[in-house]
Amino acid sequence: MSTGEHRFFDLLYHPHELPAQPHPMLTRGALVCGVLSLGLIAGDLGLRAFGLGFLVAIVPVPVYIILVLWLDRFEPEPPLTLVQTFAWGASVAVFVALMVNMLSTDILGALAGPRAGELFAGLVTAPVVEELAKGFALFVLFRELKDEFDGVVDGVVYAAMVGLGFAMIENVQYYGEAIADGGDSSTVTFFFRGMMSPFAHPLFTSMFGIGLGLVRERHGEARSWVAPFVGLTVAIALHSLWNLAATFEGWFFALYLLVMLPAFIGVLALIYFSLRRESRVLREHLSPLVGDGVLSHSELECLCEVRRRMRASAQAWKRGGVARWRARRELHRVASELAFHRWRVLRGLSHGPEADAQREAEYVRRLCELYEHGRVG
Structure with a gap:
């Protein structure tokens, strides 16, 4: 190459x-x-x-x-x-x-x-x-x-x-x-x-x-x-x-408790539900990879849940140090990029059929490479 x-x-x-x-x-x-x-x-x-x-x-x-x-x-x-x-x-x-x-x-x-x-x-x-x-x-x-x-x-x-x-x-x-x-x-x-x-x-x-x-x-x-x-x-x-x-300093605590704090909590709640939406995007667009033999079912579940991702990263560190930890993080990133790439294409955010297909093929190839070389697992 x-x-x-x-x-x-x-x-x-x-x-x-x-x-x-x-x-x-x-x-x-x-x-x-x-x-x-x-x-x-x-x-x-x-x-x-x-x-x-x-x-x-x-x-x-x-x-x-x-x-x-x-x-x-x-x-x-x-x-x-x-x-x-x-x-x-x-x-x-x-x-x-x-x-x-x-x-x-x-x-x-x-x-x-x-x-x-x-x-x-x-x-x-x-x-x-x-x-x-x-x-x-x-x-x-x-x-x-x-x-x-x-x-x-x-x-x-x-x-x-x-x-x-x-x-x-x-x-x-x-x-x-x-x-x-x-x-x-x-x-x-x-x-x-x-x-x-x-x-x-x-x-x-x-x-x-x-x-x-x-x-x-x-x-x-x-x-x-x-x-x-x-x-x-x-x-x-x-x-x-x-x-x-x-x-008007006398209003500060009232505004803080009645407006700002609820607004902040509301944003956190919205982020929570948005993360759940992202999890569904990952599951929907990565599930076909299980049937193709690229991902196992357990790996799919790991990729779709934050806690499992964190646990997998920690285990990678214990088993292979920084190199395996970085490979695990790369796997998470590439899989996420692939899922959201598919999600965007379905919604019309496309770079053109040929470019989209090439990008998807390279994401899949990279996932296979990470597994074949034993860098993750």
Whole structure:
């Protein structure tokens, strides 16, 4: 087999490990926006408060990211795409929000007074602009990654990543201001922003992600396009309510318990049912492989249940260390990609009959190769 063919198969078998590189202009644009945003925040806070605020803001981020990735257990998203999504939230979305919010505050402040400008920015401008800026990234992913953005779970995962990126940089400003104001203020701010509201931006944006996910799951249904507009409206409304509660501190706990917490639980419940739907997709589209002799019945059951997948991965580690564990994870990934590829083709998300058939054949060949060489089992 030639080097070029090996490269093609690697890209096909491992789309999560070797994704397409981002466009240089987009990369440079995100970098410039990120630097400008941090520069504006640092200029407002001072270097000491900015540095301490930045350190405090980034410490919990890995924990939140791990929790988000844990949700997407059947068909994990490409790592580079997740990094790009996080970076968009932390750079472009933040820069756009800073510019528009400052402009609207200044203009309305000059017309109706500083307090009116701040209220309008917090309750109207910020929710609208920030959710549109974050949501734009989701819309691009939805349009461009038809082989990855498969449903509600993917919409929530991408929304959470862009929201976490945005929240991290926003928290740099809040933490820095609290540190500059003194110890008591920084402790209270860390408690409210670091402990009680890390899910706020991911929660808001996930409403739009859910809407896009429903469109993908109901591909071809005209009425499904209502879902993203409803989701974006709900995202803006939740964001506005959150800012309202932050402005009038006596309302915070009531809003947190009566609105935000139920919304968060509702999203988790929706993810649970979406994972069950994904399990049914796997079972429906992988079952023919049992009759073809590619998979055993017990392997099919393993592939369709998260707990069995986790148990199989743990056993692979015990039997063969990292190599067998990686092979088991590859089996899970390839089988999931095959099932969702078949699911997409049946719904008209096709690259053409020849390309679809070639991709399916290579997925099946890779599964057979993993078994024949004894890499899994």
